[in-house]
Amino acid sequence: MQVTETLNEGLKRGYQITVAAAELDAKVNEKLTEAQPEIEMKGFRKGKVPMALLKKQFGQRLLGEAMQEAIDGAMNEHFEKSGDRPALQPEVKMEGGEDWKEGDDVVVSMTYEALPEIPEVDLSGVKLDKLVVKAADADIQEALENLAGTAQNFADRRKGSKAKDGDQVVIDFVGKVDGEAFDGGSAEDYPLVLGSNSFIPGFEDQLVGAKAGEEVEVKVSFPAEYGAENLAGKDAVFECTVKAVKEPKPAEIDDELAKQFGAESLDALKGQVAERLEAEFGGASRAVMKRALLDALDGMVSFELPATLLDAEAKQIAHQLWHEENPDVHDHNHGAIEPTDEHNKLAARRVRLGLLLAEIGRKAEVEVSDAEMTQAILNQARQYPGQERAFFEFVQQNQQMQQQLRAPLFEDKVVDLLFAQAEVSEKEVSKDDLQKAIDKLEEE
Secondary structure, eight states: OEEEEEEEETTEEEEEEEEOHHHHHHHHHHHHHHHGGGOOBTTBOTTOOOHHHHHHHHHHHHHHHHHHHHHHHHHHHHHHHHOOOBSSOOEEEETTGGGOOTTSOEEEEEEEEBOOOOOOOOOTTOEEEEEEOOOOHHHHHHHHHHHHHHTOEEEEOOTTOOOOTTOEEEEEEEEEETTEEEEEEEEEEEEEETTSOOSSTTTGGGGTTOOTTOEEEEEEEOOTTOSSTTTTTOEEEEEEEEEEEEEEEOOOSSHHHHHHTTOSSHHHHHHHHHHHHHHHHHHHHHHHHHHHHHHHHHHHOOOOOOHHHHHHHHHHHHHHHHHHHOTTOOSSOSOOOOOOHHHHHHHHHHHHHHHHHHHHHHHTTOOOOHHHHHHHHHHHHTTSTTOHHHHHHHHHTOHHHHHHHHHHHHHHHHHHHHHHHSEEEEEEOOHHHHHHHHHHHHHO
8 A cells, every 4th residue: 555645735735545456355355264254155065155256246345345444544544644633524536436447456535634733822821800790689689570470470350341461361161163062172260361372363362351250252263283183174162251350460579489489488589599690690701701711812823724614614604694684584595605804704713713722622631521411412402392302312313413512512621721721800890791791792
């Protein structure tokens, strides 16, 4: 086997790999010899099939395997010796193509961009501010009021009041199709919130304006795609008796509210709310400090960037921003989106910092544990209620999806490592000041 360099310009590399026909033939014979003792064929005892016959029967398939193994082995040996790490999967082409025939040498061209040498950084002189926000009484009160709103109760309206959107009506009802009551179409003392869209379209609208004690005939049509086939597309009449009309009333901020949310008392709930708020503030503060760290790193290092990575990142940025500006377009059936100078500039920053963080993490042997990956998958799976198991299994079988989940975990670990090397000072600020810092990040 022979490996010859054909290109060495900047980060671009090119090599020609030649595998001699005799070497391939030897590999095929080696595979046949190894398999011969276990092969049975009509007319021959097990392990006694002549080599010539085996070669005629299995040679072509084994030749393909031998070619792939030889080329893969040559590539791996090259990367071990050279120390090169390709920015993307190398492009490999077999020369001769369709004209190649058995007995010819195999000649393959391999091209790629090597990852650049990345300088080490010294963060000992970098100063970072860690913005600290304490949960103020007003913040805690606002959060409690929001919780009370979600736990709202309903109180009887003044006698004779008409039901409005948002009110709760307590009803008895019997549903009929073609004059006959149907299974599952009746209930007593059913609390229905008007405007909740919990019943089929048009049902709740016809109860707006009803009063306690009234009987209302609600006429609706079941959707064509309704789950019950015997009702799909059918017209129905619901005979409703309105027993009460109630208006929404926020829950009182007291010990009873606390118990609804799993706390022993209002004071305990306030403590939990304060912890949650300060955790949210801490997450926002970390984002601000991370940006400051990345800005510092960006100004500390300079190295050649692989053009393939720059091009791919710029196109991705341009595509993402285009969809943000055109939210009505949900597919990719649109023309090519050419990156602008601004996109290219942002791509250069992202690629440079991405390579730098990856190299720092590699040298520091930063790893994402199986437990951390499992937790990340479970967190993501919660976005698909009822399909968590299917999502989990999908990720387990999808390497690309696993990498998408692993990458931010790895980056956060490297960032924490760098925080520990920098000079970090805590700076207590108000919630508004923190929000201004976050807004500034989003503007940049």
